Amino acid sequence: MANQTRGGLEGIVAARTAISDVDGERGELIYQGLDIVDLANNSTFEETTYLVWNGRLPGREELDALSRRLAENRTPPDEVVRMLRSFPKSGAPMEVLRTAVSALGIYDPEGGDDSREVNVRRAIRLVAQTPTLVAYIRRLREGREPVEPRPDLPLAANFLYMLTGEEPTEESAHEFDVALILHIDHELNASAFASRVITSTRADMYSAATGAIGALSGPLHGGANQRVMETLLEIGEPGRAEEYVRDLLKRKERVMGFGHRVYKVMDPRAKVLKNMSRALGERHGNTKWYEISEIVEEVMREEKGLYPNVDFYSASFYYELGIPVDLFPCVFAMSRMTGWTAHVLEQQADNRLIRPRAEYVGERDVPYVPIEER
Numbered sequence: 001m002a003n004q005t006r007g008g009l010e011g012i013v014a015a016r017t018a019i020s021d022v023d024g025e026r027g028e029l030i031y032q033g034l035d036i037v038d039l040a041n042n043s044t045f046e047e048t049t050y051l052v053w054n055g056r057l058p059g060r061e062e063l064d065a066l067s068r069r070l071a072e073n074r075t076p077p078d079e080v081v082r083m084l085r086s087f088p089k090s091g092a093p094m095e096v097l098r099t100a101v102s103a104l105g106i107y108d109p110e111g112g113d114d115s116r117e118v119n120v121r122r123a124i125r126l127v128a129q130t131p132t133l134v135a136y137i138r139r140l141r142e143g144r145e146p147v148e149p150r151p152d153l154p155l156a157a158n159f160l161y162m163l164t165g166e167e168p169t170e171e172s173a174h175e176f177d178v179a180l181i182l183h184i185d186h187e188l189n190a191s192a193f194a195s196r197v198i199t200s201t202r203a204d205m206y207s208a209a210t211g212a213i214g215a216l217s218g219p220l221h222g223g224a225n226q227r228v229m230e231t232l233l234e235i236g237e238p239g240r241a242e243e244y245v246r247d248l249l250k251r252k253e254r255v256m257g258f259g260h261r262v263y264k265v266m267d268p269r270a271k272v273l274k275n276m277s278r279a280l281g282e283r284h285g286n287t288k289w290y291e292i293s294e295i296v297e298e299v300m301r302e303e304k305g306l307y308p309n310v311d312f313y314s315a316s317f318y319y320e321l322g323i324p325v326d327l328f329p330c331v332f333a334m335s336r337m338t339g340w341t342a343h344v345l346e347q348q349a350d351n352r353l354i355r356p357r358a359e360y361v362g363e364r365d366v367p368y369v370p371i372e373e374r
């Protein structure tokens, strides 16, 4: 049996997928064969969702039909919204989102039917309703009424609108849309793998989405974007950045938003987000968070040879957009819902139970000692 000396399944190919691929040496990411930078420059979240689910770009009518269905399905069931109202305001947003997404399964209007057609409709509802849940979580915990979704706005603009009650500028809505495109999928990342393991037992799509949110929430995965911003806020001023990072490293602590299991160079998504973070800061006349980030990046390269991952520059970008810091992982989840549901559909189409082996390192032949004799 192959053994995993360092653990973490490093370098192990554990699934076949056509959804996305990462070239860690060249710093490239493709979705269904298309380069992420091309998609960031030319596509929209809705169009890229079509691509990731269907393996090709849509024609005009196909795109309009999917956009319409995503817009029509934004309102979560009343029962789930009532549940959100009943949660303590102190609940961590990712915990609340995980629980709400799980509850969506109970109120699924097509529950019990596991055909592909129904699962595609489920995927649409999950992608359409997750942003609404995230915006509602924010409003309700602040004691404010939720802002109803607007079906005339694209998904990205509608989310920013539901968050604040104000329509975002065209530029902000466009840049946020690009950030969502960049987060849609990433080969066999931990949360996508979790979604495939759950699906492989023939459990339902909501179980897979709930498990995936749990996996994403950890600070070594999608929870890192929140920790990055907390670090930037603690640094506070560009003049303090260098010393702060060197101190962290001296204490052998990890600097969030750096390093990656697959990329050995800068994450291509981080390059796009870096430019967007600078541009947004400049438009707002506040480049402080960007400037601190740049210094952190330089020190990490010099001291550790580590580069920013997707979570690093998304942090200052989301912060400048006015998104609350502890909502950052939920924003990641909103976009990644497209990727997770694509993995569920792909796994269902050619399923075999995922059940690897473990290398047993415990004792053997241990005699049972009665409790009085221990």
Ligand SMILES: CC(=O)SCCNC(=O)CCNC(=O)[C@H](O)C(C)(C)COP(=O)(O)OP(=O)(O)OC[C@H]1O[C@@H](n2cnc3c(N)ncnc32)[C@H](O)[C@@H]1OP(=O)(O)O
Binding pocket: 008, 219, 220, 221, 222, 224, 253, 254, 255, 256, 257, 258, 259, 260, 261, 262, 304, 306, 309, 310, 311
């Ligand atoms: C969307 C995403 O999930 S992107 C990743 C988001 N996560 C983060 O940004 C958290 C910070 N980064 C990390 O913890 C890691 O780089 C991971 C978990 C992302 C990937 O790490 P792995 O491939 O498992 O590498 P591993 O954890 O074995 O680390 C290798 C070495 O690099 C060091 N290292 C890796 N990342 C960092 C970091 N961010 N800061 C400081 N040191 C680091 C480790 O301390 C370790 O050093 P050692 O061998 O001297 O002990």
Ligand SMILES: O=C([O-])CC(=O)C(=O)O
Binding pocket: 185, 186, 187, 188, 189, 190, 221, 260, 261, 262, 309, 310
């Ligand atoms: O691929 C990974 O391990 C983590 C990552 O960057 C992602 O999920 O976007």
